[in-house]
Amino acid sequence: LDSGTGREVQRMLQSLSPQSIAQLLESSPPRIRQVLWKLIDREVEGEVLQELADDVKAQILSIMDTEEMVAIMEGLNADDIADILQQLPERVMAEVLSAMSESDRQRVQSVLAYDEETAGGLMDTDTVSVRPNLTLDVVLRYLRRHEKLPKSTDNLFVVSRQDRFIGLLPLTRLLTADPSVTVREIMTTDVEPIPADMPDYEVAQLFAKYDWITAPVVDENNRLLGRITIDDVVDVIREDADHSLMSLAGLDEEEDTFAPIKRTAPRRSIWLGINLLTALLASWVINLFQGTIDKVVALAVLMPIVASMGGVAGSQTLTVIIRGMALGQVGRSNLRWLLSREIGTGALNGILWSSVMGGIAALWFGDLRIAWIIIAAMAINLVTAAFAGTLLPVALRALRIDPALAGGVVLTTVTDVVGFLSFLGLATWFFA
Amino acid sequence: LDSGTGREVQRMLQSLSPQSIAQLLESSPPRIRQVLWKLIDREVEGEVLQELADDVKAQILSIMDTEEMVAIMEGLNADDIADILQQLPERVMAEVLSAMSESDRQRVQSVLAYDEETAGGLMDTDTVSVRPNLTLDVVLRYLRRHEKLPKSTDNLFVVSRQDRFIGLLPLTRLLTADPSVTVREIMTTDVEPIPADMPDYEVAQLFAKYDWITAPVVDENNRLLGRITIDDVVDVIREDADHSLMSLAGLDEEEDTFAPIKRTAPRRSIWLGINLLTALLASWVINLFQGTIDKVVALAVLMPIVASMGGVAGSQTLTVIIRGMALGQVGRSNLRWLLSREIGTGALNGILWSSVMGGIAALWFGDLRIAWIIIAAMAINLVTAAFAGTLLPVALRALRIDPALAGGVVLTTVTDVVGFLSFLGLATWFFA
CATH class of the missing domain: 1.25.60.10 (MgtE N-terminal domain-like)
Incomplete structure (x- = not known):
């Protein structure tokens, strides 16, 4: 170019x-x-x-x-x-x-x-509406007086004299029904119009659930204000889906891929700063055990493994729960089930991989005590990760903090601190 | 319940x-x-x-x-x-x-x-098609013989006698045009039909780009096979958007939130096993510097900070690039620009936060050498993270490996290894 x-x-x-x-x-x-x-x-x-x-x-x-x-x-x-x-x-x-x-x-x-x-912010105002007492024949003649109909029109909106929403007249029905019947006889009335103040993600859920192409928007008096079309809803769906991905890395889902440095650097910088604080917290924990590390240097070699495995297991749980929440699937009624599933999974995988790691540590450093310490610490950290990964997003949401944005940082802090604390704590106790 | x-x-x-x-x-x-x-x-x-x-x-x-x-x-x-x-x-x-x-x-x-x-796998086969030489009046009478039209019908498909796709007749035009004109005179011919073997994500990109409601699907001879409707495309869009999020945690985007332990545990276990391998690699690097750590225990306290900051910076870059690739925005022509933007951002934030951390380290351990070492190591690791975060997904894609799935693990391995290597390596050199 x-x-x-x-x-x-x-x-x-x-x-x-x-x-x-x-x-x-x-x-x-x-x-x-x-x-x-x-x-x-x-x-x-x-x-x-x-x-x-x-x-x-x-x-x-x-x-x-x-x-x-x-x-x-x-x-x-x-x-x-x-x-x-x-x-x-x-x-x-x-x-x-x-x-x-x-x-x-x-x-x-x-x-x-x-x-x-x-x-209300998603809607456009070019709707075609008809009265319920007209015959289809009259409607057809009325439409023919238009030069063209608004894009994506799949329904006409049936409204009262006061412009209140009554029902929908699908074009496909208008085209197949007998022209002498009235709108009232063939209109659909089982669709609830969308209140103008409904949040956009709820609108998107309704569209996805009922496979709508367009939907009417009404004010608090049920008066027709406009319509929402699927193309705008697709944008909302895409942004919502992007939100979790981007937020977990501390990014904005609307961020331009080609934003210049002066826009990119500050936002990311804040995120790095927050991470530095949490990393310092983990370091402070390690610092408590300087004496033990000084005695057994192998601990310094192995301690990142315990923290890292907890972080990975926790982020798996966190991702599943955050996505389940975004899909509207996770609520109070099934949280207990999810928690026990996650703890079960964490315990199983904890036993498996901590045993493997214990074996490696025993061979590497020729010290069975170190093997037992890392087995216990890893198992503890993986179960903690399952707990934190499940309950954190729910707790954050209850506090009105975005779980996708804050969940990852808080979770890694927990798994780092618990990882170092359990591993070095157990070691201090064993080697004392 | x-x-x-x-x-x-x-x-x-x-x-x-x-x-x-x-x-x-x-x-x-x-x-x-x-x-x-x-x-x-x-x-x-x-x-x-x-x-x-x-x-x-x-x-x-x-x-x-x-x-x-x-x-x-x-x-x-x-x-x-x-x-x-x-x-x-x-x-x-x-x-x-x-x-x-x-x-x-x-x-x-x-x-x-x-x-x-x-x-082809997305399409359904209930299409309504008409010939180009009919008048609209005949089409309208033909439609009225149907009990109802397929859901979401917004266009009739205009086909030749051999069922080859010629164009679209939008219902909105059928309703507003003069009934005596022929289909040929008012049909749209600027829409390319979708070949049955087009991958679903490309179909989704076309729908999102052109705001389609339905689109015709043809075989290699341009014969009409069926149609794709927006509701199925929305599912594809949602799954594609979920893919990056779930893959970065080693999960499957179609995984049921309530899958039982016996389904959840094995898949996650593999991911934890891979992570254990990469964590062992990092430990092996630390192990090379046992002697240095034995001399200066403060190094063990600070080393996770260097690795962690690199990991966070790298995952920010990685997420932006992976999303850009999913949106079809990242290609050979703009990669160089993106790389320099990311390195610039990494260098800026590296200088900022490594200086802050250097100050903290100097106060904490009262040793300026440690301060200089962590400043240099953090800056090196943040710039490395920018490099790896930008080029890794592109390289993985070239190797036909899913960047969303493999990118995160490989990246953390790089930032862990480089983080420990630069920090402990510099320390060994300084304190030798």
């Missing part, structure tokens, strides 16, 4: 879909992004922008002025415009809003009124 | 949707699952079964006989039946297939012919 002249690149970009251009931008370092952005056709800029991940979107917006932004947002859905505006500083957002047409502003503000991470 | 009598539970289950029953089963330990399953109404058993995660599905199937299975599969889509059959042992699968009606068997076998993790 770097070697192509501007015009060649421009021609290449013209042959790509907005989605492909967005992916290309996301896969490029920041400086190349800005060059590429300038070469994109004006007409597709809006569509490309709306496809970008939030972090990248913010970066592109930061090099635009208000006029450009307003021009770009023309023709986008209210929810996509709201998404873009939320990346802007308060002041710029107000400027852009006031430069928009009255009707656009109203549509966008109705979405902006809701938190970004709720159903 | 345990305390309710059978009849009460049965009444409760009758009030739940098949999706909710499936979630309840997934959230229950194995023994309770079997009790619950027996209380479910016959008519919804098939629907519940198809909603279950693979592992749970296999468990429920293992307590059924062939007759029950055939009865349950009646009325399910070909792709869902294929999903269920693939959970069965070869012999049982053949039995069930031969007990099915001829037409059902053919439909199912057309899906079974493809690998589970390809477009």
Whole structure:
């Protein structure tokens, strides 16, 4: 890419879909992004922008002025415009809003009124609704007066005169039913509309559970506000799934893969600082046993093994529980069962691998006492890891701390401290 | 739940949707699952079964006989039946297939012919197709002869007389266009059909990129075989996203949260065994420096800090790169940029935190030599971690080893070995 002249690149970009251009931008370092952005056709800029991940979107917006932004947002859905505006500083957002047409502003503000991470923040406002007393024939004629229907429309929304949600009229039913029947006779009423303040992850669970394509969003009076479409839900699902992975390493799931050093370094630095504190705690424990180590240096050689095995076993348990919690499977009713399963697994594997390690230690250092010490310490640490890995995420959630973010650090601290304490403690007692 | 009598539970289950029953089963330990399953109404058993995660599905199937299975599969889509059959042992699968009606068997076998993790394995076969030369009026009358259209239908497929895929006719366009025009005049032809052998993760990327609801699947001669719907793609997206999280802890993304000990313990045990080997390698490195540790016991106290900080920094880099690879963003063209960003970040944070740690070490042990040694060793290890975290996943992928599965272990081995080696090596040189 770097070697192509501007015009060649421009021609290449013209042959790509907005989605492909967005992916290309996301896969490029920041400086190349800005060059590429300038070469994109004006007409597709809006569509490309709306496809970008939030972090990248913010970066592109930061090099635009208000006029450009307003021009770009023309023709986008209210929810996509709201998404873009939320990346802007308060002041710029107000400027852009006031430069928009009255009707656009109203549509966008109705979405902006809701938190970004709720159903209201996910919805768009272009719904097609019909009254229950119409015949299908009338509905069909009404639809034909539209130039086109909103993207992904699979249901019409049936509403009362006061715009209250009554039911759904699937297009597939509209197309197969007798045109002389009324909407009321064939509409589906067993779908609960989504309240605008429902958190987005609950919306995603509903979509995944019921295989919805679109779903109606209502206010507290059951008045139809808009609709949520599956493509926005897929983004939520993907981000939620990413959340546990990224958080366990102290990262933000929305972080741009190509964020520059000045953005990457500080966030990671905090995480390293927290880890340094916990590592110091482990060192402090070791320090208590300086005398014993001085007597038997082999202990220093073997002690990281005890800590490391506990850490690995604990992180396996932790990952299973955190994922189970994200899937809504782990609750008070089955926690006891999970805990006993984990402790059973930890004990079994603890006996197996500590025996193996005991054998190795006996052969390596020719000292049966060291073998027995490491067997006991490893078994203790693996069972502790099972306990901590199961109960920690549940306790953190009860304290309203994100288990995916804090779980890993706290867990390693526990397995390190217990590992060193049991191994060196037992050794001190044996060799005293 | 345990305390309710059978009849009460049965009444409760009758009030739940098949999706909710499936979630309840997934959230229950194995023994309770079997009790619950027996209380479910016959008519919804098939629907519940198809909603279950693979592992749970296999468990429920293992307590059924062939007759029950055939009865349950009646009325399910070909792709869902294929999903269920693939959970069965070869012999049982053949039995069930031969007990099915001829037409059902053919439909199912057309899906079974493809690998589970390809477009062919994801598709179902109930498509509605039309010829390009028909007028919309004829299409509308044709549709009205159907009792109902397949779920999630958003497009009709336009095919030639030889069943070759030509284009899409969106229902929304069918409803708004003039009924006297022909299909050919308003169909969309800019959508590439999906080849049946495309891997499922590529299918998922296409759906996410183009916001599709359904997409046509064709064979190598462009003949229409079936369609893929977004609900099955959402499952693929969710599993793919889970894959990195679970693999980094040596777990299987399809593992049932409530798998019994006899299933959990062996798999985790292998992972612990591999970790024991790498921990022994680190111990062997420490062992080389027994003499130095014997002289300066403070080294044993501080050495885990160097290894641990490298491990954390490395896993941050590794996670970012693995996620970037899963999103298709990391390739040869931007690897050099990423590597320099990671090394820059590692060096910056290395200087910051190693200085802090140097200060702490100087105060703690009152020995400036130890301070300088830990500063140098930590900085070396953090930069090594950046190197290894970036290049390891790329190298593993080139070797066709799953980076998410192997990356974490190899990385920790590197940061442990380099951490101990640099810290104790420098110390030996300083204190010699």
